[in-house]
Amino acid sequence: MRKLKKVVEIGKVKIGGNNPIVVQSMTKTKTRDIKKTIIQIKRLQKAGCDMVRMAVVNKDDAISLRRIKKSVSIPIIADIHFDYRLALKAIDAGVDKIRINPGNIGENWKVTEVIKKAKDNCVPIRIGVNSGSLPKSILKKYRHPTPDAIVESMKDAINIFINNRFNNIVISAKGADVRDTIFVYKMLSKQFNYPLHIGITEAGLPFRGGIKSAVGLGILLNQGIGDTIRVSLTSDPVMEVVAAYEILNSLGLRQHGPIFISCPTCGRCEVNLARIARTVESRLKKYKSFMKVAVMGCVVNGPGEAREADFGIACGKGVGIVFAKGKEIRRAKEAKLVDILFEVIDENINN
Ligand code: SF4
Numbered sequence: 001m002r003k004l005k006k007v008v009e010i011g012k013v014k015i016g017g018n019n020p021i022v023v024q025s026m027t028k029t030k031t032r033d034i035k036k037t038i039i040q041i042k043r044l045q046k047a048g049c050d051m052v053r054m055a056v057v058n059k060d061d062a063i064s065l066r067r068i069k070k071s072v073s074i075p076i077i078a079d080i081h082f083d084y085r086l087a088l089k090a091i092d093a094g095v096d097k098i099r100i101n102p103g104n105i106g107e108n109w110k111v112t113e114v115i116k117k118a119k120d121n122c123v124p125i126r127i128g129v130n131s132g133s134l135p136k137s138i139l140k141k142y143r144h145p146t147p148d149a150i151v152e153s154m155k156d157a158i159n160i161f162i163n164n165r166f167n168n169i170v171i172s173a174k175g176a177d178v179r180d181t182i183f184v185y186k187m188l189s190k191q192f193n194y195p196l197h198i199g200i201t202e203a204g205l206p207f208r209g210g211i212k213s214a215v216g217l218g219i220l221l222n223q224g225i226g227d228t229i230r231v232s233l234t235s236d237p238v239m240e241v242v243a244a245y246e247i248l249n250s251l252g253l254r255q256h257g258p259i260f261i262s263c264p265t266c267g268r269c270e271v272n273l274a275r276i277a278r279t280v281e282s283r284l285k286k287y288k289s290f291m292k293v294a295v296m297g298c299v300v301n302g303p304g305e306a307r308e309a310d311f312g313i314a315c316g317k318g319v320g321i322v323f324a325k326g327k328e329i330r331r332a333k334e335a336k337l338v339d340i341l342f343e344v345i346d347e348n349i350n351n
Pocket residue numbers: 263264265266267268269296297298299300301302
């Protein structure tokens with residue numbers, strides 16, 4: 001059961017309440033390279049990214065945000081560390097949200113300046129506390145960035161916002177340790193009504209990072225915790241969006257693009273199923289419609305799974321049957337099966 005949080009509007013996108021879980025990513029270009037940044041944002045948008053964050057590390061980055069904002073249609077978020085003046089400039093440039101980590105912005109008056117500006121311009125703020133940048137006083141008390149230390153740091157940060165009567169906030173406390181991160185988010189969800197941006201930070205390269213993220217985010221989302229997600233991967237950011245939807249589709253929380261099933265194969269398989277599966281998965285990339293496609297190796301589970309999916313192939317010895325919506329459509333030799341499957345998909349869906 002989803003834990004319903006306050007709704008925060010980021011441009012046209014709503015986070016929290018009963019709204020769909022929002023998928024975010026982050027550009028990996030220098031933000032001041034406006035052309036490259038816009039191209040990357042448009043690729044992310046095409047992949048289904050709902051909103052995008054970019055690093056603002058200097059004045060040139062902050063100034064570039066105005067042109068970037070005019071050229072893209074998904075909300076943009078400025079990611080600010082250390083220098084509160086960059087946050088003020090980003091708001092002036094018209095960003096839809098800013099993300100700050102009060103732990104590294106410095107004295108409270110600097111955070112307060114950012115809050116005032118955000119309030120005047122109706123710009124929401126994500127408070128992103130990180131285990132790697134907790135205030136010295138908290139580290140002294142807990143010695144290490146333990147989950148309790150992170151939650152206390154978040155409480156302190158939120159208090160600055162409450163004292164300034166600002167509640168247009170989203171909170172996050174991502175960590176690289178999956179179990180600690182789950183623990184922290186459970187505590188935050190219990191204690192606060194603000195929408196939660198969840199993720200496993202610095203998760204790694206796509207294979208390991210995807211698994212770590214799926215474990216961490218999957219457990220949280222399945223307990224109703226999390227309103228917006230990012231899968232942080234050392235890769236092209238489009239992979240982050242693909243992975244995010246794979247997680248959300250698996251849990252039935254969003255319906256975006258195809259769900260692909262293929263059997264692991266075993267000694268019963270009499271076709272090159274791995275090649276068939278790779279080709280089908282690759283050709284499915286251009287489809288946006290939500291559909292279940294199954295590719296199965298033999299008669300044991302093949303016809304059953306292929307029938308249950310929207311579209312499927314169940315193989316036999318060098319041959320197979322293509323199914324659509326539970327019905328057997330055509331029998332064909334192995335070499336022809338993939339083309340027939342896609343002919344059938346194209347006849348049945350509007351992509
Ligand atoms: S569907 Fe057939 S080939 Fe595939 S794993 Fe099951 S028994 Fe083996």
